[in-house]
Amino acid sequence: MNYFRTALLLAGLTALFMGVGYLIGGGTGAVIALVIAAATNLFAYWNSDRMVLSMYGAHEVDRQSAPELYDLVAELASRVGIPMPRVFLIDEAQPNAFATGRNPQNAAVAVTVGIMQQLSREELAGVIAHELAHIRNHDTLLMTITATIAGAISMLAQFGMFFGGHRNNNSGPGIIGTIAMMILAPFGAMLVQMAISRTREYAADNLGARICGQPMWLASALSKIENAAHQLPNMEAERNPATAHMFIINPLSGHGVDNLFATHPSTANRIAALQQLAAELGAQGGVASPATTGYPPRSPWGGASGTRGPWG
Template sequence: MGGYFRTFVLLAVMTSLFIAAGAAIGGRSGAMVALVVAAGMNLFAWWGSAGMVLRMHHAEPVTEADAPRLYGMVHQLAQRAGLPMPALYIIHEDQPNAFATGRGPSNAAVAVNSGLVNMMSEEQVAGVVAHELAHIKHRDTLVMSIAATLSGAIGMLAQFGGIFGSSRDRRGSPIAGLLLVIVGPIAAAFVQMAISRAREYEADREGAEICGNPEWLASALERLENYKEGAVNEAAEQNPATAHMFIINPLQNFSMQSMFRTHPATEDRVARLRAMRPTGGVMLDHAAAGPSSTPLPGKGGSPWTNPGGGAGKPRSPWG
């Protein structure tokens, strides 16, 4: 419950910032106009976010016939999480990564980069998928939409407070209003990013419980962090606003300080996961650890291949 309580407190702080900014900058009328406009924009984005984000990243749908082993893994993990089978997509990017989107469990989607299934063991992919299913289970898209609404409303008040509020509708000193114009949007951004980090920690915890073995996700996060450097995610670089959705920040040269991060430090996430007790991992079909030397895409086989599997058939996630 710690993660939920932390998110609740951060949302309460965001709401308090909005109320204070509305009173000092735009008055009651300005605050209401900003909130309605921001809510409308974010409701539209939330309602159509799944399709928009998937198109931005050129995601292609994957059926059971296309990739029976990968599809079966996702279906098995979704059942363990108590969720309906999400739509499954593949993004043809060498950078290993993944994200989940959708308004709720009944219309959710999980998208995995081709680099993820080519460079990770089956257990590690299961850990990553379980993390994304945890986001779906917690309705984190909705939580982040609420945070974005409040943050956007504060930003609007800061920019247009002078237009929204009449002089007789204002309260408080002009100096306080000026400070809120400058500090309010920055503080709101800090809180919004802190909420994002809190949701990542909670998805890690729940994801470890869904797959049953925290080490699967911990080792996956370590390898994701190591392999993302040098593998540019072109679509993410062109649409940096979607970076917070991925399990690992996909952007290159990301050197902002911890307060500005949408993701917690990977080493902190790994340490928390390794402090958890295994609850019994799911029984993956033909599960096997990846080879000691993982080939890059296009330079050899997949970690899911089985050199001794007979008949020369590859053990590929694509069937």
């Protein structure tokens, strides 16, 4: 099903590419856009994860440079049954995180410095488990390709605006066509982000909560990240809004005013779903029973379960 969704997504992106190409250069422009789309799709499949990590200045860490973070990811990855992903740190004050990679064998988890500073270990465990759930569900392939090609669509539209457009007739697209392209191409890129159903966030929340065995750890983390995202702008995300859907919480400063076209479900609704899950699992104060989660009760970082504390 994930591969079918990916093919459907790429087909839609290709059609949008060709439409913009037709506005710029008629039939020839559409053919050229098709060739560009095919090349971009292939490039995105193999390289989009590296591009997104590079865009945010993420640097890889290991057990020597970030032992607590690395061991936390390793423990949770073992529990969910996927290969150990590469771990990256982003020098960004806004607390946030995302996963990327075309499959679980070539995956990466990236977290910001802000999330390390502002979340407890339990809350971070919930966030990491959520991102590992995306990897296990193969959502990361959709996310990385969407981010890359949606940005390319916007760039093509901007090129068309600068180029002025040429058609096989004498009039070209004209003012109306140019304005339409300027409006519809970014709108189309936004729809591409929405093409990845927001239900994937609920699914990742649900599985992530089961991985760490504590739904309320993730609920608490989502609340903290949401509040901080309103106060601390992520300037790189503002410059590259096509990547916003990759993060666990929308990193854009204006995301609260547009629920219809939001790339993420309401954080309040996500927390409510986690609270319901905690109740269903027989949770008391957010502590789920290992018998109902299907995962062992050990703490994901090797200490006593239920202890809290900031990263040192």
